Amino acid sequence: METLLSTPIKESKIDTEIRDLWLESIRNRDQRQPFKKTNEFYDFIIVGAGTAGCVLARELIYNIPNINILVLEAGPPATQINDIMRSPCAFGLVHRTSETDWGYFMEEQKMPGAIDPTKEVFNKSVAYPRGKVIGGCSTINGMAYMRGQKADYDLWAAQGPEYEIWDFDHCIEAFKAIENNARENPDEEFKKYHGFNGLLHVRDPYDSYDIMKDVIKAAKNLGIPYNNDFNGVKQNGVGAYQCTTKDGHRFSLADGYLNDALKKVETYPPLKPLGLGPPHELGDDVTKFVAVNVKSFAHVLNIIWDEEKKDENIAIGIKYFYDGGVHDAFIAPKGEVIICGGVINSAQILMLSGIGPKNNLEENNIKVRKELPVGCNLLDHPSSCMTAKVPVPSVPQLNYWSNGFDYGIIHKANVEGKIPNKEEFLDERPDIQMFVGTNVYDPNIAARFYPNPTEEKCEVLTIIQFLNIPSSVGYLELCSSNPFIQPKIFPNFYKNPNDLYKIMSALKLSRELLKQPPLSTVWGIKEIELDNGWSSIDKEMSDEDWEQYIRKRFFPGYHSCGTVKMAPETQEGCVNHRLQVYGTKNLRVVDASIFPVVPSGNINAPVAMVAWKASRLIEEDYVNKF
Numbered sequence: 001m002e003t004l005l006s007t008p009i010k011e012s013k014i015d016t017e018i019r020d021l022w023l024e025s026i027r028n029r030d031q032r033q034p035f036k037k038t039n040e041f042y043d044f045i046i047v048g049a050g051t052a053g054c055v056l057a058r059e060l061i062y063n064i065p066n067i068n069i070l071v072l073e074a075g076p077p078a079t080q081i082n083d084i085m086r087s088p089c090a091f092g093l094v095h096r097t098s099e100t101d102w103g104y105f106m107e108e109q110k111m112p113g114a115i116d117p118t119k120e121v122f123n124k125s126v127a128y129p130r131g132k133v134i135g136g137c138s139t140i141n142g143m144a145y146m147r148g149q150k151a152d153y154d155l156w157a158a159q160g161p162e163y164e165i166w167d168f169d170h171c172i173e174a175f176k177a178i179e180n181n182a183r184e185n186p187d188e189e190f191k192k193y194h195g196f197n198g199l200l201h202v203r204d205p206y207d208s209y210d211i212m213k214d215v216i217k218a219a220k221n222l223g224i225p226y227n228n229d230f231n232g233v234k235q236n237g238v239g240a241y242q243c244t245t246k247d248g249h250r251f252s253l254a255d256g257y258l259n260d261a262l263k264k265v266e267t268y269p270p271l272k273p274l275g276l277g278p279p280h281e282l283g284d285d286v287t288k289f290v291a292v293n294v295k296s297f298a299h300v301l302n303i304i305w306d307e308e309k310k311d312e313n314i315a316i317g318i319k320y321f322y323d324g325g326v327h328d329a330f331i332a333p334k335g336e337v338i339i340c341g342g343v344i345n346s347a348q349i350l351m352l353s354g355i356g357p358k359n360n361l362e363e364n365n366i367k368v369r370k371e372l373p374v375g376c377n378l379l380d381h382p383s384s385c386m387t388a389k390v391p392v393p394s395v396p397q398l399n400y401w402s403n404g405f406d407y408g409i410i411h412k413a414n415v416e417g418k419i420p421n422k423e424e425f426l427d428e429r430p431d432i433q434m435f436v437g438t439n440v441y442d443p444n445i446a447a448r449f450y451p452n453p454t455e456e457k458c459e460v461l462t463i464i465q466f467l468n469i470p471s472s473v474g475y476l477e478l479c480s481s482n483p484f485i486q487p488k489i490f491p492n493f494y495k496n497p498n499d500l501y502k503i504m505s506a507l508k509l510s511r512e513l514l515k516q517p518p519l520s521t522v523w524g525i526k527e528i529e530l531d532n533g534w535s536s537i538d539k540e541m542s543d544e545d546w547e548q549y550i551r552k553r554f555f556p557g558y559h560s561c562g563t564v565k566m567a568p569e570t571q572e573g574c575v576n577h578r579l580q581v582y583g584t585k586n587l588r589v590v591d592a593s594i595f596p597v598v599p600s601g602n603i604n605a606p607v608a609m610v611a612w613k614a615s616r617l618i619e620e621d622y623v624n625k626f
């Protein structure tokens, strides 16, 4: 019998007929030439309406007078996302729908085992979700609001005196400017660290399930301190995550920032009072609309360079595919092209435009304009999970306003892979972040993450472990000059054995937590899921068993960044401290790809912070130009 996988995907006759009809209509329209072929000119062209692109568009349009902005987004408008997808409880389903995800996969990787380097082990190829929709990943993400630690940003700043603008004291101003925190009765310390007037809504979780409150008790039994603000003075401890939701719904950066940007529509110079002509007639002296123009389903192909000054690599515009054809958009004299395509695609667009590693570009017949280590320094938080069966009913009804992972623990890993001790719980540079969630275990969903899941449906408690300060570094490379083919992604998870020992220590702690009362008593937890189904929570496991467990159940932390690193050019940098691409003019990259070091927490807010700060740098440069 033919399986689904062995059946070649055939286009139905009706698909090809409809495509032909559509193409014919475009050809007819073009022959009649109903529209003038005009060049589009903008002060700023932003590539990608993700977290960074949305913040940047809003901050630029309100802060720089009389500019216009074009935002090109390859995915659909967020209005296509129906209410279920905006419901936090649907998070697990949202992030791999073909309409709103690029559908990327990472490459399978072989490497020496961490415990026994004489044995070869595999990192399998798993899905690598990336939002392809207005709002980008903020429209599909898990909504946890985290910033990372002060020390992360101080590392960014330590790269040279001009990088001081990226130290924590500078970054926190931007974090606060963006944030609209809804915590009820915040104390003075909370007020010191948070903002209440920004456009990104952040709130504490709504009431959670009883079993989640008992997770806190179990953690306290182990000596883990309570923390009422993971974004406050200390990150370590057990507590609740704040999240980016409002009125029970997901709140993306498009909801907060892009929507606000679209409200500003003026003309420059301003319109005169209506004359005799038709309403809203623009007089001859009106040169442009001061507004943000967003095109969705617009896939950017490459940067257009000034061919008259070849050696200077001056970006003058963008080539993009839209509405069945290739279009050009250009920047005005003081303008800039700003790439906000995210960690994979920003690197890809630069490489397709001749900026990247010489060998990889030449292998793909792309002319090298500037050799830079674009695509190197791929960072992420490798992750694992542990699922325990909960025999006592714990999910009375679905909380649609929650992603199901309201609580967590942040701690320092034990470098030898042992259960962390009390000192490690108190360490103020923790490197493990856990999410604890209760849900109904569905083998079909589990099968997306690891092979041969247990067959029965039941209520479970799941703990997800992220390694927040990894030492393994991955890379990506082009395998084609076709802009519609994904680059190859090699995360190199656990290449450095230390990373594996650290996540092992987090897994061992997770098991210890599940053995604690009230989880073991009130909720009767006795089994966790191992390869052969539900097994006793006390089952003996060697470090090699743990390595196998980790390699089978790992998934990317979804916090990938770093492929267009901000650093001095002599230290593998691709952009400078003002996010300008080395060896080019009028070109910046503003998104997760510029992070030199991955922050130790989820990175949506850090990306928004970078975009907010970048808008100030761009404004300064715009005002000082000419």
Ligand SMILES: Cc1cc2nc3c(=O)[nH]c(=O)nc-3n(C[C@H](O)[C@H](O)[C@H](O)COP(=O)(O)OP(=O)(O)OC[C@H]3O[C@@H](n4cnc5c(N)ncnc54)[C@H](O)[C@@H]3O)c2cc1C
Pocket (backbone or CB within 6 Å): 047, 048, 049, 050, 051, 052, 053, 072, 073, 074, 075, 095, 129, 130, 131, 132, 133, 134, 135, 136, 137, 138, 140, 141, 142, 143, 144, 145, 146, 298, 299, 300, 301, 340, 341, 342, 343, 345, 346, 349, 558, 559, 560, 591, 592, 593, 602, 603, 604, 605, 607
């Ligand atoms: C499944 C998942 C869960 C996550 N959970 C959390 C979480 O709970 N908390 C948290 O803080 N972070 C989370 N993150 C991470 C965070 O959301 C992202 O790191 C962040 O949104 C990235 O922002 P960005 O602007 O760099 O890129 P993106 O938001 O990815 O934006 C890039 C945009 O550019 C567009 N684009 C790309 N190429 C082109 C092209 N050629 N032409 C036109 N447009 C293009 C894309 O379609 C996209 O809209 C999660 C991420 C994922 C994928």
